[in-house]
Amino acid sequence: MLLGCIGDDFTGSSDLGNTLVKGGMRVVQYCGIPDAPADPAVAAGIVALKTRSVAPEEAVAQSLRALDWLRAQGCRQILFKYCSTFDSTPRGNIGPVAEALADALGAGAVIFCPAFPATGRTVYQGHLFVGDRLLSESGMEAHPLTPMTDPDLRRCLAAQSRRGIGHVPAATVWAGAPAIRARLAEEARAGRPFAIADAIRDEDLVALGMAAEDMPLITGGSGIALGLPANFRRRGLLAGQPAGWRGQAGRAAVLSGSCSRATRGQVAQHVARGEPRLEIDPEAVIAGQVTPRAAADWALAQPGLPLVYSSADPQAVRAVQDRHGSDLVAHRLEAFFAETARLLVAGGVTRLITAGGETSGAVVEGLAPGALEIGPEIAPGVPAMRAGDRLVLALKSGNFGAPDFFAAAAAVLAGETVAA
Structure with missing residues (x-):
């Protein structure tokens, strides 16, 4: 294994896998820390954790265990992957996990760059934009678990890190990899080894990847991996292409627990198409009035x-959280979707699409597939994945995908189309 990756959620990890597969690497996403060695043919292994919203101490402990396993597979470089909207709170977990990994690897300067231009995430002057809006005006300021109210990533990271925070400005990135390395070294000497890097184009991410060729640790969104496969190929360590995708026939279903703007638009499109839908009231789930069995039975009885x-x-989600507590609401909904997914697969669903990072993580934990082979891209940041002989998945972050994502994903999972 050449590249070892640690993801703080399941959808973000598959997003990273998508980037690496397009770069020509054979990629397997492990759902939790494996208890056996990896297949030697795997070029990039992604240990997908569910550590974005847990206590920082637990996030650090899990991430270090993942690091130990990846190093045992012979990885030459480690990538810590977090969300392209830098989802975190003043306690973490981006800063604490990055510090622990840097300490374990003896890393000096470390790049931090969540940019993903294909989905509108760019970093300029240290500030994160979503489309033409600052992060704090993008809808992420209303996130129920990790509200992002400050678009200045230097301040965000400084609040959760003991290390000094530096900056690699766009002009330096545009000057290429040697200039980036020089700036990183300069920032480290000045006591600012954790450096937020600007990136507004894919070419900027490729340059950052080239600059990080000899770094033991790099951090960011999936875009930061754009330049990494070429580093290994230049060294003669990577050749060939991953195996072709094999679609899966059979029944399909969608589970969505995201309240993001993009997902709500996808739900609206689904409704407009006349497809069957069942809206779940969180209050009814908490009261036990709606059960996973009832939801699964309904879905299995539907056409299309x-x-x-x-x-x-x-705002409606926040009102429910105010009445019952955010932890209880999150736990009940995640348990609901995990059990519904198990029942759907047991009932014959072979293509399962999920929307929302927490929902997708709960579904993967519920299904416990062990490892997921990364397939073709459905939409920027979202690949098709195979979870065994008869089950394929699409795990979508809430903010990703076009309005027709659900139908497009079902077609790609079946092998009927491959999105451009």
Whole structure:
């Protein structure tokens, strides 16, 4: 294994896998820390954790265990992958995990760059933009678990890190890899080894990847991996292409627990198409009035592409959280979707699409597939994945995908089309 990756959620990890597969690497995403060695043919291994919203101490402990396993597979470089909207709180977990990994690897300067231009995430002057809006005006300021109210990533990271925070400005990135390395060294000497890097184009991410060729640790969104496969190829360590995708026939279903703008638009499109849908009221789940068995039985009785969703307006979600507590609401909904997924697969669903990072993580934990082979891209940041002989998945971050994502994903999972 050449590249070892640690993801703080399941959808973000598959997003990273998508980038690396397009770069020509054979990629396997491990759902949790494996208890056996990897297949030697795997070029990039991604240990997908569910550590974005847990206590920092637990996030650090899990990430270090993942690091130990990846190093045992012979990885030459480690990538810590977090969300392209830098989802975190003043306690972490981006800063604490990055510090622990840097200490374990003896890393000096470390790049931090969540940019993903293909989905509108760019970093300029140290500030994160989503499309033409600052992060704090993008809808992420209303996130129920990790509200992002400050677009200055230097301040965000400084609040959760003991290390000094530096900056690699766009002009330096545009000057190429040697200039980036020189700036990183300069920032480290000045006591600012954790450096936020600007990137507004894919070419900027490729340059950052080239600059990080000899760094033991690099951090960012999936875009930061754009230049990494070429580093290994130049050294003669990577050749060939991954195996072709094999679609899966059979029944499909969608589970959505995201309240993001993009997902709510996808739900609206699904409704407009006349596809079957069942809206889940969180209050009814908490009261036990709606059960996974009832939801699964409903979906299995439907033609077409049934959708089971709890994707309310963020204000409505916050009202439920105020009444019951955010931890309880999150736990009950995640348990609901995990059990619904198990029942759907047991009932014959072979193509399962999920929307929302927490929902997708719960579904993967519920299904416990062990490892996921990364396939072709469905939409920027979202690949098709195979979870065994008869099950394929699409795990979508809430903010990703076009309005027709659900139908497009079902087609790609079946092998009927491959999105450009």
